[in-house]
Amino acid sequence: MAKGILVFAEVKDGKVKNVAFEMLSAGRKIAGQTGDELAAVLIGKGVAGLAGSLAEYGADKIYVAEDDKLAQYTTDAYSKVLADLIKETDPATVLLGCTVLGRDLAAKTAQKVKAGLLSDCIAIDVEGGGLVFTRPVYSGKALLKAGVPESSPAMATIRPNVLTAEPAAGKGEVVNYAVNLDASDLRQVIKDVILQVSSRPELTEANVIVSGGRGVKGPEGFKVLEDLADVLGGAVGASRACVDAGWIGQNLQVGQTGKVVSPTLYFACGISGAIQHMAGMSSSKCIVAINKDEEAAIFKAADYGIVGDLFEVVPILTEEIKKVIAK
Amino acid sequence: MNIAVLLKQTFDTEAKIEIAGGAINKKGVGLIINPYDEYAVEEALKLKEKNGGEVTIISAGADTPDAMRQALAMGADKAISVEDPALAGGDEYTTAVVLAKAVSTIPYDLVLAGWREGSAQVAVRVAEELGLPHINVVTKLDIDGGKATATRDIEGGNEIVEVPVPAVITAQKGLNEPRYPSMKGIMQAKKKPIQKLSLGDLGLSADQVAAKVKVQSYFLPSAKAAGKIIGGEAPQAAAELARLLREEANAI
Ligand SMILES: Cc1cc2nc3c(=O)[nH]c(=O)nc-3n(C[C@H](O)[C@H](O)[C@H](O)COP(=O)(O)OP(=O)(O)OC[C@H]3O[C@@H](n4cnc5c(N)ncnc54)[C@H](O)[C@@H]3O)c2cc1C
């Protein structure tokens, strides 16, 4: 009988991504109800030192899979390791963060172990002894509740920033997991990696996002938004209108065909609130809209709104927020 | 070079979603070609123009052939539509097993798909089912000397990945600009073949493709309480907003 929860701990820039801690915290609560063991897995090279941080968030057992061939993520190598581990340890549930990497790895691994996979979940509940996952469908216009009883393991990717990470010590037993990879497993060759240097956090992980739409009028218009974002340690995002106009990179687009984000605080500045934009940000905890047009649809989604010119309002708001933060 | 393109129809995003009896009411909902799949079709056509070969559109469980006709009108050569009552309760596993079998009925050098419609699973699962490598979220693709070299989106940037072909490539926005079907294309599409296959035709039984995921219910998100519009001149409004974000929303 499959038993226990396994959390894949994604590592970026030598650190475990926050979504792993969020999943461990949720896993801890589930384990409290079901008596399951909560395990985590680290895959990579030079990642063993991160096991302690996983124990702090509740992992009873931490599998460490280290190998030179895992220094860079490739789907083939990582999915082989994860699928092998699943086959050997037979967990009932496997959780991954719904990041670009997590989505890729989850789908490949799920097919390797013939598992059902629920993508982009925003809640996990224990119902009738089994786990039930909630995920948005149709661009967030509806929600779906589903379980994976027919599959062992039940797999899910969890949207970052929707569950809360809370430290709670687990047993933290570290198990070195022997990796079994040969050349035929490694068909993907990484030729080059081009990273945009940015001092701001990644959109999907940011606590605060300041987004601009066509109302910013041009690439220079983003300056006032960047100033606000920097005061709050936030990220800058954009509507597709700005991306299509070439004012800002595609990687910063929020929406149905861009990133899905759920920060604590989302500022929509000069954004009309098209359904395709809302699909990417409606699960934000607090939404602020700043728009000249009081009829703009974005005000219906917003918790707070100011009807006005963003070029006038945003710089003053930045100063006012500085004052509040300084208190 | 023969290319299979996995194509799906999707709800028009403007469509109003209604729920009846715990399920989505599909009546009267407009369907469009999944935008990512349009990039996949365009890329296939460009590769065909360069290298020759055939482009085959493959779809599973699609209840309307409009998206297929559109792809044929853009210039694809033929289509395969797997239609079977057993697909109605299917999940991504079901779809992937069926699509992989359907792809195997034709000669292919490359499989193109959209990077996501709903869950970003199906194309990757198809790759695994066919024993092929894949590259996901691709914004640039070159096929040369038995290799596919692609630029793909990763967090915070891009990477360039190489795999041997055949392979599965999933298209991200930016890969190309999909063409509009020409009048001539639309006329020709009417004569292009759409082959209909059942599970049995593919040598599959309903059991073999049974869903792993069990849907419990669909529901609508709870309506959001009306937000506060903060009035007054910009300086007062901004100061009030900053105060509310701290004291009421606990957001800063
Ligand atoms: C298949 C498909 C997928 C799509 N995917 C996405 C997606 O992922 N993300 C996305 O964002 N869109 C997406 N779109 C596009 C979407 O439909 C809208 O066209 C887009 O979101 C509009 O962007 P916008 O709000 O910036 O521009 P507009 O709709 O033009 O709105 C600009 C707003 O700025 C306000 N404004 C102007 N000047 C000022 C000022 N000085 N101060 C304050 N306010 C000002 C105006 O009142 C207006 O409300 C998609 C569309 C399709 C068809």
Ligand SMILES: Nc1ncnc2c1ncn2[C@@H]1O[C@H](COP(=O)(O)O)[C@@H](O)[C@H]1O
């Ligand atoms: N029923 C289907 N028929 C054909 N292709 C599909 C189907 N479902 C998914 N796909 C392909 O797989 C991609 C990813 O879909 P999804 O996993 O649903 O997000 C889509 O963009 C299509 O290319």
